[in-house]
Amino acid sequence: MDAFLQQFQHLQIQHQDITSATDNFNDDNCIGRGGFGKVYKGELSHSKGRSTVAIKRLDPRHGQGIPEFLKEITTLSRYTHENLICLLGFCYQGDEMILVYEHASRGSLDHYLNNAHLTWLQRLKICLDAAEGLSYLHNPRETHQRLIHCDVKSAT
Numbered sequence: 285m286d287a288f289l290q291q292f293q294h295l296q297i298q299h300q301d302i303t304s305a306t307d308n309f310n311d312d313n314c315i316g317r318g319g320f321g322k323v324y325k326g327e328l329s330h331s332k333g334r335s336t337v338a339i340k341r342l343d344p345r346h347g348q349g350i351p352e353f354l355k356e357i358t359t360l361s362r363y364t365h366e367n368l369i370c371l372l373g374f375c376y377q378g379d380e381m382i383l384v385y386e387h388a389s390r391g392s393l394d395h396y397l398n399n400a401h402l403t404w405l406q407r408l409k410i411c412l413d414a415a416e417g418l419s420y421l422h423n424p425r426e427t428h429q430r431l432i433h434c435d436v437k438s439a440t
């Protein structure tokens with residue numbers, strides 16, 4: 285574990301910074317819930333500067349453990365594409381396992397797709413952008429292996 289933390293030191297975020305950013309995981313800052321646990325919105329400093337972020341707090345009752353947490357960090361830190369949400373950092377302190385992502389300010393795609401004002405041209409662009417992101421994952425490069433997502437959806 286020490287070697288892992290050393291390798292990803294640049295992505296580490298202090299627990300105290302996360303509790304301040306979320307007002308101690310106040311439900312008012314909760315923006316969603318998924319397979320990992322609750323997701324909060326907050327502003328904090330991370331590997332790429334300071335911005336609004338999505339903070340995923342792992343809830344062990346959801347069946348995710350340390351191996352899944354470490355795998356998410358190892359995998360996501362290797363993939364960078366404009367159509368993929370970027371992993372900005374993580375916190376592994378005491379019992380806490382937290383992942384920090386770039387915040388998608390327009391929310392889940394399913395809400396966006398329900399917007400009656402969305403034109404067919406815009407819908408087509410969304411399809412192509414999503415396909416480009418997937419194509420990037422599917423094509424192996426020097427920095428990463430081929431990745432098959434297996435769970436692509438517009439929301440939870």
Ligand SMILES: Nc1ncnc2c1ncn2[C@@H]1O[C@H](COP(=O)(O)OP(=O)(O)OP(=O)(O)O)[C@@H](O)[C@H]1O
Nearest residue numbers: 315316317318319320323338385386387388392440
């Ligand atoms: N980066 C983000 N920016 C904005 N909102 C987010 C972000 N990540 C998650 N959310 C919100 O939190 C909800 C749950 O996200 P999460 O990724 O945990 O669930 P999921 O997509 O079902 O993942 P899993 O497949 O692991 O269950 C999303 O539907 C979305 O509303």
